[in-house]
Amino acid sequence: MLQDRPRVVNQILIRLDDVTRAEALARQVEARFGDRAESWEEQNRNILTVFVIQNAIMYSVTGAILLVAAFGIYNIISTVVYEKTRDIAILKSLGFPEGDIQRLFLLQGLVVGVLGALIGCALGALMIEALAQIRFGIDTPAGQDRFILARDGRIYLLASLFAVTAAGLAALIPARRASRLDPVQVVRGAA
Amino acid sequence: MTPLIEARGVTRTLPEGVTLVHDIDLSIQPGEFVAITGPSGSGKSSLLYLLGLLDRPSQGTVLLEGRDTAELDAAALASLRLSRLGFVFQFHFLLPEFSALDNVLIPMRRLGRLAPAAARAEAMRLLAELGLADAAQKLPEQLSGGMRQRVAIARALANDPALILADEPTGNLDTRNAALVFDIFGRLVREQKRTVLVVTHDAELAARAGRRVHLVDGAIVADDRQG
Known part of the structure; x- marks a missing residue:
């Protein structure tokens, strides 16, 4: 003024x-x-505050989804370890060291994580393009009648890194449990 | 002559206080075919697991080729099992997703002593020697019980072990296949000078071994050599 x-x-x-x-x-x-x-x-401080809150909610929901996904991977690997108890025991009795068994299941968790990240990135990109087709059919001050969408590769990279790390951490516990299985207990139980 | 494997004053007591075997002194020379016999619960399998370095004694020690194994960590024991010992169990314990050939190749690949092509040729030779040349590409579920056990024997022989340990290997087989398995063990001892230690409760099959060690209540009560 x-x-x-x-x-x-x-x-x-x-x-x-x-x-x-x-x-x-x-x-x-x-x-x-x-x-x-x-x-x-x-x-526009008030409006921008709404965006900040919106971002906080978005990151919280994303974090919760990743946490649920990590538990899912933990459950998958735990189930596989349970189903493969006898195979793990026989590999250990043949002379496979604990490190091998641990790496095997950790690798499986990471493969699940990488595959999940790749599929997630592909689905995300497809959804972005689908959203890009939507027109609101109204005039806006900014002259934009569609969603403002982020196609930044760093978002995909960050989300993928987070997903693979979560998968690795989720697989670590069952992998360690598998490596510590006592083959004698399993062989005795089978006899 | 240094024994191939030797138990000195070996006792195994579980944490809950049950004693599986106690004060076992046993020495096995290279080229011997030894049958461990005894009633159920006498500690036969427990002794085999101790001699096979799958379990550790609570007291006493096991020496493999003169080397005291008490001081070795889990990784060193695993390495010895891989390179010097071969196991056959009552259940074949073949990996169901792998063919007979791949099952035999598993310990060979882990040890890495042979190049891939040589390992494959050696695995095929072992399968052929046990009459399984035509079954090499079959999955365990496509094989009969006797054939599965022969694949398990081929896998036990894969890394040219100093000692083959078999825990009730005929327990799930009919009489004909059980006799066949013992014939194979006998041939390995006679023709290839291998050392075989078999746990069995079948006195008739045990009679085929050159030496019979009889256990009762976790202790050796008889040690008979043939001839």
Whole structure:
């Protein structure tokens, strides 16, 4: 606002190529001319807060989904270990060391994680493209009548890394349990 | 002559206090065919597991080729089992997803003593020697009980072990196949100078072994050599 007087220029709007510089520029204008300057972020603080909350909810839901997926992998590997008890015992009696058995099931967990990440990335990309086809059929101030979608490869990479790490950690416990199986107990039980 | 395997004052007591075998002194020379006999619960299998380095004595020690195994960690014991011992159990314990040939190749691949092509040729030779050349590509479920047990014997021989340990290998076989398995063990001892230790409760089959060690209540009560 420039002195709050009518019939004079009392507001100047500045359009920037780089919207992220608005806050810094507003502070520079205030420091240089002494007039109040507001960035678009400051003007829309309430709306932006909603976005922050929306992001927090999104990350919480994503985290919960990954946690559930990790438990799923844990259950799969645990079941496989249970079903393969006799095979594990025979491999150990043949002379396979504990490290081999542990690596075997850890690898299986990681393979499940990698396959899941690949399928998830492919499905995610397909869904993004499907969402991109949706038109709202209304005029918006930004001239955008469709979803603003992120196609950043880093999101896929980060999610894949998280999924594979979660799979590895979930497989670790049953893998360690498998490697510590006492073959004598199993062989005796089978006899 | 250094015994191939020797138990010195071996006792095995479970954490709950049950004693499986006690104060066992037994030494087996290379080229011997030994049958361990005794009633159910006499500790035959427990003794075999101890001599096969699958279990550790609570007291006493087991020496393999003069080497005290008491000081060895789990990885070193596994390595000895892989390279020096071959096991045959009452159940064939073949991996169901693998063919007969692949089952024989499993310990060979882990040891890595032979190149892949040589290992495959050796596995085929072992199967052929046991009359299973035509069954090499079959899955265990496609084989009869006797054939599965012969594949298990081929797998036990895969890494050219110093000692073959068999725990009731004929327990699930009919009379004809049981006799065949003992014939194979006898041939391995006579023709290939291998050492075989078999646990059996069948006195007739045990009579085919050159030496019979009889256990009662976890202790050796008789040790007879033929001839």
